[in-house]
Amino acid sequence: MELSWEIILMQVIMGLALGAIYVLLASGLSIIFGLLDVLNFAHGTFYMLGAYATFVAISLCGNFWVGIIAAVIIVSLIGALFEMTLLKRLYGTDQIYPLLMCFGLSIFLPDIIKMIFGLVGKVVDYPSLLQGATFVDNLILPKYRIFLVVLMAVVLLALYLFMKKTSIGMIIRAATRDRLMVNCLGINVSRVWTVGFMLGVGLAALAGAVAAPMVQTIPNMGDEMTIEAFVVVVIGGLGSLGGAALGGLILGQVVSFVSLLAPDWSNVSIFLTMALILVLRPRGLFGEEGRD
Amino acid sequence: MKRFLVLTLLAGLCAMAFASAAPAAAPADVGWEFPLSGPYGFYAEEMKRGVEMAVDEWNAKGGVLGKPVKVLIRDSELKADVALRRMKEFVDSGIPIIGGNLGGGISMVINQWANKNKVLYMSTCHNSLGQGPDWGYYGFTTGIKSYMTGAALADFAFEKLGKKWMVIAADYRWGHDQVAAFLVKSKAAGGEFVGAIYTPIGTRDFSAYVPQILAKKPDFLVLSVFGSDLVAAIKQFGELGLSQRIKLALPKTAMPIMKECGSAYNENVYGAVTWYWTLYKKYPNAKPFVDAYMKKFNRPPDADTDSGYVGAQTLFMAMEKAGTRTDLAKIIPALENLKWDLNQGPEHFRKCDHVRTQTVVILQGRGAKAKGWDLATVIAEVPPSKTMLPCDVDRADSVYGPIRNKLPGK
Numbered sequence: 001m002e003l004s005w006e007i008i009l010m011q012v013i014m015g016l017a018l019g020a021i022y023v024l025l026a027s028g029l030s031i032i033f034g035l036l037d038v039l040n041f042a043h044g045t046f047y048m049l050g051a052y053a054t055f056v057a058i059s060l061c062g063n064f065w066v067g068i069i070a071a072v073i074i075v076s077l078i079g080a081l082f083e084m085t086l087l088k089r090l091y092g093t094d095q096i097y098p099l100l101m102c103f104g105l106s107i108f109l110p111d112i113i114k115m116i117f118g119l120v121g122k123v124v125d126y127p128s129l130l131q132g133a134t135f136v137d138n139l140i141l142p143k144y145r146i147f148l149v150v151l152m153a154v155v156l157l158a159l160y161l162f163m164k165k166t167s168i169g170m171i172i173r174a175a176t177r178d179r180l181m182v183n184c185l186g187i188n189v190s191r192v193w194t195v196g197f198m199l200g201v202g203l204a205a206l207a208g209a210v211a212a213p214m215v216q217t218i219p220n221m222g223d224e225m226t227i228e229a230f231v232v233v234v235i236g237g238l239g240s241l242g243g244a245a246l247g248g249l250i251l252g253q254v255v256s257f258v259s260l261l262a263p264d265w266s267n268v269s270i271f272l273t274m275a276l277i278l279v280l281r282p283r284g285l286f287g288e289e290g291r292d
Numbered sequence: 293m294k295r296f297l298v299l300t301l302l303a304g305l306c307a308m309a310f311a312s313a314a315p316a317a318a319p320a321d322v323g324w325e326f327p328l329s330g331p332y333g334f335y336a337e338e339m340k341r342g343v344e345m346a347v348d349e350w351n352a353k354g355g356v357l358g359k360p361v362k363v364l365i366r367d368s369e370l371k372a373d374v375a376l377r378r379m380k381e382f383v384d385s386g387i388p389i390i391g392g393n394l395g396g397g398i399s400m401v402i403n404q405w406a407n408k409n410k411v412l413y414m415s416t417c418h419n420s421l422g423q424g425p426d427w428g429y430y431g432f433t434t435g436i437k438s439y440m441t442g443a444a445l446a447d448f449a450f451e452k453l454g455k456k457w458m459v460i461a462a463d464y465r466w467g468h469d470q471v472a473a474f475l476v477k478s479k480a481a482g483g484e485f486v487g488a489i490y491t492p493i494g495t496r497d498f499s500a501y502v503p504q505i506l507a508k509k510p511d512f513l514v515l516s517v518f519g520s521d522l523v524a525a526i527k528q529f530g531e532l533g534l535s536q537r538i539k540l541a542l543p544k545t546a547m548p549i550m551k552e553c554g555s556a557y558n559e560n561v562y563g564a565v566t567w568y569w570t571l572y573k574k575y576p577n578a579k580p581f582v583d584a585y586m587k588k589f590n591r592p593p594d595a596d597t598d599s600g601y602v603g604a605q606t607l608f609m610a611m612e613k614a615g616t617r618t619d620l621a622k623i624i625p626a627l628e629n630l631k632w633d634l635n636q637g638p639e640h641f642r643k644c645d646h647v648r649t650q651t652v653v654i655l656q657g658r659g660a661k662a663k664g665w666d667l668a669t670v671i672a673e674v675p676p677s678k679t680m681l682p683c684d685v686d687r688a689d690s691v692y693g694p695i696r697n698k699l700p701g702k
Contacts, residue, residue, distance in 0.1 A: 010503040018497050119334035121523065123554040126531055133533050140502065142532050214531065215496050216523035216552055220331060224494060259491075259500035264463045266500075267492040 006139045011256050017145035019252020020152035021211050025225060026232035026244035027159065028203030034176045034239030035196035037095060038087065042102040043229050044222025045109045046201040049075045050208025051217045052113060055122040064127035071209040072202050079201030083194050091193070106226065110219035117219070124212035148210060155206070156245055163241070172196050176239070204229075231274045237287025246285055320364040321356070321617050322414075322607055323382030324392040326600075330370030331519055332394050334548050335596045339392060339416050340365055342593070342600025345584060346608065356611045363604070368393060372401045383411055388618050391603055392416050394596070396438060396466050403431040412620050414607055416599045418466065418544065418566075422645035424689040430620070432627055432646040434603040437680065438466050439692050441564040442473030442516070442543045444652035444674035449474075449541045450481035453562065454511025457483055457541075460501060460525065461516040463490040470516040470543040472696040486510050488701035491517060498525040502532050512539040512562075523552045530556030547594045550657065550667035557667070558659030565653050567598040567636055568670055578635035592665050598635050602648070606630055606641070644683035649676040 025047060032040045053071035058064060082105065090097045126144055133142040163169035175182045175192050183189045215221060232251055236243025251270060258269040277285065324343055326336035343363060351360045364382065368375035375398050379390050390406065391414035393399045399419040406413035407428030415421060415433040422437055449457070459474060461467035471488060478485055486508045489501055505513060515525055522542065529535045535558060545563025569592035572578040581601065585593040610630055614622035631640045639649050655668035681691055
């Protein structure tokens, strides 16, 4: 196959957009693991809830942007409720218990969604502003994909500023390092955990909300996303926000170019990339050595 | 001595009781299984509803042979091992007839087991039971042979959509069957094949293929994937403007797919189905079926509902005709000679391979003009005489088999 510069450039753009979804999803997973030491097996479920909440919000208000914001808020609140009522009870126990709790939620919630919304998936249309593509000769510049890349950059910058420049961010970073010390300083760590969990699931919901126009919005849409988000986090290094960002972008490009050159390897390439990086650098790209 | 006599008497009574006891009645006449909890849950639920509607109809008029008919329905989870286990459970409990499934591969596994164990199996999905070595006397199917929808759509596409074509196909037997059908028809129609992309099941991002498709400039793109993959592909091709420039030909489509794609399922999208609900206007016998379904579920039935419905109907008709609910030596010949006129005009099972002689329906999307469940327009019906190969050719798999085994790009 002849690889023109247009094809290569388009492939890079498609890979960046795909990577943007991975980055949003994996950043949330990474924050939750870094802060709470919880392997959130329900992360894909919150991604799915984000898509459904967007559908509901758009049905009620008719505006895509309001729909996305409402979805993030609604799912974050559901996440907070889950964390405060169920997950919190399991902190301090063996890591397997919160993992099983999240896994249970990932089975329970899609069934509830099936009961409420039925088996036919829901339609979330592209916002009219971002429909279609701009054509430059043979080069296609899809508006929505470019929006996804910009959104990812804005969210990453906002996360960086939130973590580095705000007092809550600093407390979260401190609690990630040493919970006991933060507690001793008189800070309510329990509330920090809730905020951190809300932030994590909010990012998953955002990923689901912006992915909804591109994929099938069905109750099980998050199943594979949980696994792929874990792959990104493992590539980037467990608990590292920068690692999740880089891991997502790498994976987006890998899938995009493998789809072009050897499409039947596109799904496997995700796991081969993870295996390769783990062989070369067992703690992931930005993972800290010796972290439990 | 007295104690010995009492024990001997008790033992004798027990032996007599066992000897005279009638064999336990089977819990149902037919055991059905569908992958209700898998990713194809919607389609499985439709098949299940079709079966239940047939049961309700028969029981409303007194049942089969004067007794209410009873079925058991289980979830096969879209897993071959679970499907086989459920079938064994049915048969172990005394049920002699089994049916259902969605997924050609799983259907083939069940069919092989059923034939080995002399159990009647009524498959309800698109499959290849009548092809190659997989045919068996105990297997019937109301689902179509996989290549038939591809063949029907290919004839239509080369006549109406253009000659230059490309394909994206799911990388498994069903997807390969469609590519083989298009390649065979392409040669006959003077088509120009410009490339194939094979994708694993579960592919969600199809945008990465757009640059190479646009570079090859086909008149139409065959999109031989299904379920979530198909919805994602159509939505993304709509977003990127591909389906405004190039026509899409789908060897298998379904109502939820049209619904979930929204306006992206536009007038450039052509898909094949085995039945579509608006056909009741042409086939009046389908009207009570459509009306009853709409009354119960507030939307029209799909092709898979028809498949489950016809599967159960034909079994009950054959039982009635054979005068037995369990004797397969009579029920199978009754099925072989059965003729019915339900949702799509007169049909029967071909005696030589037990496959339903079914018409393929070609639909054109309505895009933004779609209203409610009026999602597509029927633009052609291709009768089985134009798509079904003779049984001996199918058994030898000599038309599509050699092509399928050497697919370009594999």
